[in-house]
Amino acid sequence: MSTIFKQKDDCIISSSFSSEDLTLLLNQATGSPVSVEEKEQLVASGGHYSDVFVKEGLLSESLKKAYDYALNENKGARRLAYHIQFLAKEIVAHSSPNKPLVLISLVRAGVPLGVLLTRYIRRNFPEVSVKHYGISIIRDRGIDQKALETIHKKNLDSIHYFIDGWTGKGSISYELRHALRNISLPFDFKLVVDSDPAKTATHCATYEDWLIPFGLVGAQISGLFSRTLWADNSYHMAAYFSDLEKDDISSNFIETVEKYTEEVIVASDYPADCSLKNSATAELFSDVSASEVIKEAMDTFNLSSIHKVKPGIAEATRAIHRRTPRLIILRTAQDPETNYIKSSAEEKGVPIQYGLSGGMGPFRAITILK
Template sequence: MNNITEQQTEIFSGSYSPEDCEFLLQTTEITPLSISEKERLLQRGGIHYSKMITAEEVPTQAYLDTFKALVAQYADRLAEEVKLLAKKLYQQKGDHITLVSLARAGTPIGVLITRALKAYYTQDVKHYSISIIRDRGIDCAALEHISNSGRASNSIVFVDGWTAKGVINRELKSAIYDWNRKSDYCIGDELCVISDLSGSAEYIATTDDYAIPSGVLNSTVSGLVSRTMMLDDVEGYHQCIVYEHLAKHDLTHWFVDRIVSRFESVGIAMDNSTQAWRKSRQENLSVFLSKVIEKFNVDDINKIKPGVAEATRVMLRRIPRILIVKDSCDPDVRHLKVLASEKEITVLEDPTMPFSAMAIIANIKD
């Protein structure tokens, strides 16, 4: 059995500074698979996605140009929304705040909120980034580290980039329920996100489905860290790869600094979230997904990925069957159309869709 607990005494921050983020993960080496090979293994069954990973390549120049255009378009908006979340968390938690982002989509947002809290409210902010894996739960070794760190349990709030179908939020709540049953260090299960498409998060900045720039790239905007894994026969924290071969293409600091530089120039986003909206969104989402399953004869709801960010993940890391956009002229889906063109994927338009974009994963078994 591989026991890498010695590494857990070191601060691991990827390409972030330790003041911005501490990953409670352990780095490992694993032979990456091709996207097609991984997809076949996933759909054949018997191997969970957390046991394998694909290599990440340098984005094309056309795609990078689209990413930077999105950053330019949304820097002010994202800065306003990050400041809104910082204000909400400070009003609720007070001077002592522990952000626990869900690696890796939550990591850049956790870093930005950390910067906003320290700039405007309190210096007593600690940001950890930990792993949670669908159908496997949260990293309890990471929670144990936090419980031993001296951070107050009521200072904790979880951070992600967005919600789509709400799967990870349900996984989070189930995992924290189990943790609290077994631990004296009882913590809340509240989730903080930029965009809440499923109507399931507690702290939200918007309900809009837009191209949050940090959701458009992979590791090169997330500290060069891969998505997390839970390999067999490895003790301690969940695992990740650091994509060192992409270091010269890393935009992690560039992205964070670009958004933070707008803090002083913008206000705080309007808070338009309501409990009624959340309930309505949950009901509409269920109805919509049922229609998609029937119309496209989808055999597994996990193959449906609603929202710009989730559709982007499919286009980058899975084998897409089809891409559906609400408005093909919307700049929020421009990067998706670039990827669809590169991968020769059909793009459909559906103006009735309650999202800006949605991708369906191909059925490799066919």
């Protein structure tokens, strides 16, 4: 059972993370959740996805097995620990020892990474004062400006970094960069992610599209709150899923990764990671960029919106659960890291295609939406 923490200030949203790990600048959502089908109808009729939230259910047995594989058998916890070591050192090295450090996780995918980084920095760099916030950013609508104003007022003369889980198309990177240009607050574009196939972040641990364990799960690994909803002139909103408390793995995930963060993990264990000369797969540094792959997918399937393309293992997986897929594209049928996507597609009757004529570039999986 999760411990429920009421956040400070005027935020009334709950989280299964403690306030030491995360200050969540979100208000409690009003209204009721909708089904995936109702959300799709709203989007198809010109509505915005951030006007509603979908009720998330208990983790299926197949998803639990996929998560366990990603975390343990595939050694994802150990690999993430190595990434945390690297990214934390990068952040501290590029910061000032005389200024407080503020990590701003973009809800939700940035939250697990932000919690891990915050804890690691506190343990290993005690001379650095670090705070961790979670705020909302919504594609095509922008960032929560009130949340940024709150952070600025409470943390004058600090060094800040925005945290997200990964990049796919780079949409959130673009949204963040655009938003920061158009607000009168001293925030620079400094984005830290675990995996950056789109090459749009400031710091990353790898460019590889890999099976990130927290990329498989939604609310139950991010503090038990929903995707965020837009709000004018106040904090953005989210719903807390109290009925999923017994299914929550947020703290267990953090503790599992932390078991490895004090290990001396040598770079040769992960030659593709933590290097700008990353070459994890044969195609990773081919002439086919992420943007070229996405353009080919749009042209091939006659898509009018780039948002119909969900590239990367994490995005492709999440799209299967919370959207209506038209097609799954996998690099190969023999990739154990995309087995869950393959089996989910087969279970839902979604067609699977292997590869694109121009190559998959950095991506191992792409979901095409209806």
